[in-house]
Amino acid sequence: MSSFEADPEVGLPAPATVELLEGAPVALGGPRGFAVTRTLPNRRRRMVGAWCFLDAYGPHDLADSDGMRVGPHPHTGLQTVTWLLAGEVLHRDSLGTVQEIRPGRLNLMTAGRGISHSEETPREHTPVLHGVQLWVALPHAARDMPPAFAHHDDLPVVTGDGFTATVLMGTFAGATSPADCHTPLVGAEITLAPGPGSTLLLRPDFEYAVLALDGAVVVDDTTLKPGPLLYLGAGRDSVRVATGSASRLLLLGGEPFEERLVMWWNFVGRDHDEIVQMRADWADRTPRFGEVRGYDGLPLPAPPMPISRLVPRGRVR
Known part of the structure; x- marks a missing residue:
């Protein structure tokens, strides 16, 4: 999920910088695993605010499928954000949490120093699965906090001229999610009605990106369909969106994240030696990551460490 070159330091992106970031196909669990499209980290841009990972899947x-089956695996230094448009996913973690998530509800797992979890389609499920999973990098002050899990089934919903928005994290259109954030950021699912378009108000100190979840959306002058992530840059106070048929998009934003990170496998750290220790703790089944109980399958093994040392990198290439 990453390469290992060093990156130059970068400042705040120029206003209204637009980049279309193509996604990469990934099979979770191996070549025959569950298919997702990964747009973060990307070869050109690794983060949007503190958002550092984005997998979209489905519908x-x-x-004729077992659906999602991701065995127990570890995380450090991040939050996982699970959001569904259709279907169900059953989450188990080493804190003892067993929580099914459905559309309109949010699962937020904060790894902190270390946690493990599994994700699977439950035995009783509806016929279609469609959703996204994202990671939020924790800043230095919070990265070693105790692990935690929260399920939010009553997120704020706001309406505007031609759109309805559900606020997953942060604040949008005057509504604030109850989900815990450790850096200034926002995530919102926005449903657009067909028509002349809507103006979404933004914060100039945030950088933003948009993912089409279904349908086709014109974002300023760019037509966006499911697949790529459209990076909008920073310095904007609004963006114009329009659609010819009912469509949904995911709006992500946040203050540019200035800390340099090492992202390797399921870990977010600050240097090579930290990652080596994290991998060893998982391989040796130390208490750091606990144990996931109830999943019918084996934990995922960590891949071998690369030959070269992992290098901390900034948010852009």
Whole structure:
């Protein structure tokens, strides 16, 4: 999920910088695993605010499939954000949490110093699975905090001229999510009605990106369909969006994240030696990551460490 070159330091992106970031196909669990499209980290841009990872999947027809089956695996230094448009996912973690998530509800797991979890399609499920999973990098002050899990089933919903928005994290259109944030950021699912378009108000000190979840959306002068992530840059106070048919998009934003990170496998750290220790703790089954109980399958093994040392990098290439 990353390469290992060093990166130059970068400042605040120029206003209204637009980049179309193509996604990479990834099979979770191996070549025959569950198919997702990964747009963060990207070869050109690794983060949007503190958002450092974005997998989109579906809609998948589960009639002839086991659906999602991701065995127990560890995380450090991040929050996982699970959001569904259709279907169900069953989460288990080493804190003892067993929580099914459905559309309109948010699962937020804060790894902190270390946690492990599994994700799977429950035995009883609807026929289609469609959703996203994101990671939020924790800043230095919070990265070693105790692990935690929260499920939010009553997120704020706001309406504007031609749109309805559900606020997953942070604040949008005057509504604030109850989900815990450790850096200034925002995540919102926005449903657009067909028509002349809507103006979404933004914070100039945030950088933003948009992912089409279904349908086709014109974002300023760019037509966006599901697949790529459209990076909008910083310095904006608004963006114009329009659609010819009902569509949904995911708006992500946040203050540019200035700390340099090492992202390797499921870990977010600050240097090579930290990652080596994290991997060893998982391989040796130390108490750091606990144990996930109830999943019918084996934990995921950590891949081998690369030959070269992992190098901390900034948010852009």
